[in-house]
Amino acid sequence: MKRLILPFLIAGALATLAGAPASAAADNDYPTTARADYVLGCMAANSQTRSALDHCSCSIDVIATILPYDKYEEAETILSMRQGLGAQSREFTAVKGLNDIVADLRRAQAEAEIRCFR
Numbered sequence: 001m002k003r004l005i006l007p008f009l010i011a012g013a014l015a016t017l018a019g020a021p022a023s024a025a026a027d028n029d030y031p032t033t034a035r036a037d038y039v040l041g042c043m044a045a046n047s048q049t050r051s052a053l054d055h056c057s058c059s060i061d062v063i064a065t066i067l068p069y070d071k072y073e074e075a076e077t078i079l080s081m082r083q084g085l086g087a088q089s090r091e092f093t094a095v096k097g098l099n100d101i102v103a104d105l106r107r108a109q110a111e112a113e114i115r116c117f118r
Contacts, residue, residue, distance in 0.1 A: 016081035029069045035060050059109070066108040067081035 035057075042056035043049075063072065078098050 006067065007103065008118075030060070030064045030072070031069070034072070038063075055116050059112040062112035062115050063105075063108045066111060067104060070107075071104060075101050078102055079105075 038060040039053065039056045042059060043052045046052040046056065068077075078101060
């Protein structure tokens with residue numbers, strides 16, 4: 001009887017291990033340059049200290065668990081376009097769908113603030 005159970009336990013353990021990298025990959029779809037860019041900007045706003053490095057690194061990690069990279073990139077692009085002048089920047093401010101994308105990023109940033117900076 002024990003010999004019949006062992007293969008199922010091994011198969012279950014292997015299935016669990018096989019699923020772990022996929023989950024980790026899903027949480028880590030942000031390119032290193034995007035993470036580094038975020039951390040550098042965050043540190044510039046938070047005193048360029050070792051403590052700021054820890055908090056800012058934590059922050060982008062939290063954001064990455066909440067918001068897929070493609071949504072993060074969309075929101076960052078919208079925010080960048082809003083900084084321009086003229087009619088084009090106003091177009092990026094007036095569209096409700098774009099506001100929703102930015103709001104998702106703001107919510108992720110707020111959660112990161114709570115988890116990492118307190």
